[in-house]
Amino acid sequence: MKKISAAVIAILFFTIILPQQPLSAALVSSASTTFSLPQLPEPSPNERVVMVFSTKETPDQAELQQVVKHFPSIKIRYVFQEVFSGFSVEGKRSNLQKLEKQFPHVQYSSEAYTYKADMEGSVPFIGADKIRGYFDPKGQRLSGKGVKVGIIDTGIDYNHPDLNRNYKGGQDFVDGDKNPMESRNKNGASTLHGTHVAGIIGANGVMKGVAPEAELYAYRALGPGGHGTSDQVLAAIDQAVKDHVDILNLSLGTDVNAPDLPITEALNKAVSKGVVAVTSSGNSGPNLWTVGTPGTASDAISVGASTPPMKIPFLHIKRGRVEKDMKLLPMFGGVPWGLTKTYPIIYGGIGNKEELKRVSGKIVLIQRGTITFAQKVKNAEEKGAVAVIVYNNEKGEFLGSVGKESRIPAAAMSRQDGEWLKKMIKKGTILGPTIYKEEEDRLADFSSRGPVTINWGIKPDITAPGVKIRSTVPGGYLSLQGTSMAAPHVAGACAILKQAHPDWTPAEIKAAFMNTAKVMVDDKGLPYHTYEQGAGRIQLEEAINTGTLVMPGALSIGRLPSKLFMEKEKVLTIRNVSKETKHYRFITPPKSAGMEFELPTAFSIGPNSEKKVTIRAERIDAFSKKKDLIDGAIFLSDGESTIRIPYLYVVNEPRYPRVMGFAVDNGKKTNTLHYEVYLPGGAEEFGIALYDPESMKYLGLLDWQKKIGPGLKEKEVVFPKNIRLEQIVAVAFARTKGREDYQELTLHMKEKGS
Structure with a gap:
């Protein structure tokens, strides 16, 4: 069975009905249930894996080399x-297990996680064009x-x-050399992500980045397909600190919302050594609690996505009253959505050819799922459609892409709008002209939201x-x-x-960026929550011209229990970075919740x-039971400006x-599985239930525990010998x-041997 990485799996929360009896009873009774089903193959002791040891x-490198030389299959990576x-090594599973026992000082070990890449008007929009007229202390233009x-x-x-x-060098932790060139693979695994990121930061040619004369150093930690292991990312952070960036x-x-995983802690350590660490928050929005590590690192700058000034296409529907x-979200890779005429709209099911009847000269509304976006558009194009709208099959908006071979425009639509439009189509002919609206500073639907679990950070x-x-x-x-x-x-x-x-x-x-950020508002004019947009x-x-810095730039007060008259104190550092004395006063916010x-x-x-000043938050009465996240802002005036x-x-x-990062692999022994799962708040009951994917019939429990604490959990469990299915749905529950x-x-x- 192939290793499934927690970083690659989409986190899905299902309402699956587990057995009605107490789980402890289900665990006992499952042993007497009979199935005529195969057993897992025996894990090969010769399988090569990568392990990270803390x-x-x-570690003393000479001591480590001395131990490793007894295992010819083991190679020290970093x-x-x-x-x-710590250190990471690659080798046969059986030898790595022995190494862990023979090398002293090891606290814990785990197989390397997989990390993935999150994929012109924006540069002047943030003010990068205006600052070209400013000069640094040496008299050079900004x-x-x-800056490295x-x-x-x-x-x-x-x-x-x-x-x-601007490129000044770097290192490749995928191929193990000093040539961090993008992957070039004829099998569809080529990459372009890092080059796109580099251009935004410091392109200096036809296109100008935010900092067009910055020195760029590349650390290739993500290989073909945009994936890399945690030890490669750790090694890259380590090298960047050595290079004094x-x-x-x-x-x-990853999709794991955790403040205590190794890369998150490594970034905080890098910041303590003087490095400004910037991370993406993730593309798992719009739900809350979706920000993923390392975007959870408390000292790093975690960044959400907003919209620059842009014209957004809308389908304008008018029928009677x-x-x-x-809103339409044009798909990437195909023809831009630029319709100016009015066309009839027809429903086309899932987009199979047999469903696309009488679509010639019309816009086709298609439901997401089953076949690819490219195939849906191709089918509609062959039937003569002028455009395709794919509406979501789950809550919220989504990002989509079609191949360059597409010759008609395609756009995405939310499930709510799509279902409404489908009902209207069933009532009779619908005409859909496209109108365009100017929009800016909207929070992208895909942008991951907070807060962070465990420490409740913003x-x-x-x-x-x-x-x-x-x-x-x-x-x-490319856009x-x-x-x-x-x-x-x-x-x-x-x-x-x-x-x-x-x-x-x-x-x-x-702090400078947070203190001077612009608060964004939604389509209704209401500000997004703090745990959605941060400071703005x-x-x-x-930020360059600010005369005052307030640190930290936001107050994560934490969790307040249910008892009344609870209070917490937070310390703010107010720094006057101007050349004159400043007079400060706080503006008392209204009582809230x-x-x-x-x-x-x-x-x-x-x-x-x-x-340094102390802020005291006091709870004076009971909270509403309907809200568990309370946010707002306090304000500090320095006489010239007000800091939010x-x-x-x-x-x-x-x-x-309560369940994140669920991954399963072969165990060390015959007929066993090894699982990893992150439980940010622990659980009164935790288990892994098995189901037949065809019927969703409950097959039994792979594991079950009571009163398990928070954090990353690993365990090797025996797989039921009587289950013989080619596919099994495993559900981790808390x-x-x-x-x-x-x-x-x-x-x-x-099956064994197959």
């Missing part, structure tokens, strides 16, 4: 020195000159004419343009979207800010000086996903305080 201190104590920016990604096409001038961009991640505008910290961003790719230019495109806008802006204020620490640079969209010119703040009285701070400081606290035990959460994956089983 040690209390940086010894981590700067941001993580362009990122002299490291990019941990799929590599860079350093031969691109817009990038070769000033800024580090990581447009990559009913009138509605429905993430993302800020947002930046991440929709329809044109940048460099091998051989030319892409994702928080991967938002993060490098901030990384480039950090390079500019570092040039303008070379003595500022990572915390001060982060970055404004580079305002049973909370009020005790704020310091007015005070003054001299030039280039700072003061967002806050967040959670009530009791909020409703966050039950706590009457709530049940699930994550499922399909196991592809093979």
Whole structure:
């Protein structure tokens, strides 16, 4: 059975009905249930795997070499020195198990996680054009000159004419050399992500990035297809710190919302050594609690995606007294959506050829699922349709792409709008003209939201343009979207800010952007929540000119229990970075959801000086049971400007996903499985249930435990010998305080010897 990575699996929460009896009873009774079914193949002791070992201190390399030489199959991959104590090795599974026992100092080990890449008007939109008229302390124009920016990604096409001038070197942790060129593979595994990211940060040719004279260093940790292991990313962070980069961009991640995984902790360590770390928050929105590691790193700058100024197509439907505008998201790779005439709209089912009847000269509404977007569009095109709209089969909007061979435009639509339009079509002929609306500073639907589990931190910290961003790719230019495109806008802006204020620490640079961010509002004019947009969209010119820094830039107050009169204290550092004395006063916010703040009285701070102040949040009455996330902002005036400081606290035990990162592999022994799962809040009951994928018939339990603590869990379990299915649905579930959460994956089983 092939290893399934937690980073590659989409997190799905199902409402599957488990057996009605108590799980402990189900565990006992499953042994007496008879199935005529195969057993798992015996895991090969010769299978080569990569393991990461954590040690209390940086391992002695001579001692490690001495132990490893007794195992010819084992190859040392990396010894981590700067941001993580440990090492990684590759070798036969059987030998790695022996190594763990023979090498002292090992705290724990795990197979390497897989990380994946998150995939012109945006540059001036954040103020990068205005700052060209500003100068650094040396009298040079602000362009990122002299600032070293490291990019941990799929590599860079350093031969691109817009990038070769700024490329200064790097390292390849996929092929193990010093040539971090993008993957070039004829089998469809070529990459372009890192080159696109690099162009946003520092293109300097036909296209200009945010910091066009920054020095670019490439660390290729993601290989063909855009995937890489956790030890490769760790090694890249380690090397970047050794190379003394000033800024580090990581447009990559997993779907695990955890503040305590190795790469998250490594980024915090890098920041403590003076590196400004910028990460994408993830593309798993619009649901809450979807921000993924390393975007959960408390000291890094986690970036969500917003829209730059753009014309958005809407389908305008008017029938009788009913009138509605429905947003369209044009798909990538095909013909741009530029319809100006009015066409009839017809329903085309799932998009199979036999369903597409009388579609010639019409727009076809098709449901997402079963066949690819490209196939749906191709089928409609062959039948004479003028355009295709694919509506979602689950809540929210989605990103889609079709092949370049498509000759008609295609767009995506939300499920809510699609179902409504389908009902209207059934009532009679619908005409659908396209209208276009100007839009900017909207939070992208795909942008992952916070907060962070366990420590209840506010993430993302800020947002930046991440929709329809044109940048460099091998051989030319291309528009892409994702928080991967938002993060490098901030990384480039950090390079500019570092040039303008070379003595500022990572915390001060982060605060400058958060203190001066523009608060974004939705289509109804209401501000997005703090745990959706952070402090808001970055404004580079305002950040450079700020005279006051408030650190941290947001108050993650944490969890408040149900008892009344609970209070928590937070300390803010107010730094006057101007050349004059400033007089400060807090503006008392209105009481909100049973909370009020005790704020310091007015005070003054001299030039280039700072003061620590204590903010006390007090709970004065009972909270509404309907809300478990309470956010808002307090304000600090320095006489010239007002700084907004967002806050967040959670009530009791909020409703966050209890199961994440579920992955399964062969165990060390015959007929066993090894699983990993992340339980951010632990569970009163945890287990893994097995189902027949055809009938969803319950087959039994693979594991079951009571009162399990939070964190990453690993265990080897015996697989029932009497189950002989080629595919099995495994559902990891957690039950706590009457709530049940699930994550499922399909196991592809093979008989021994096959």
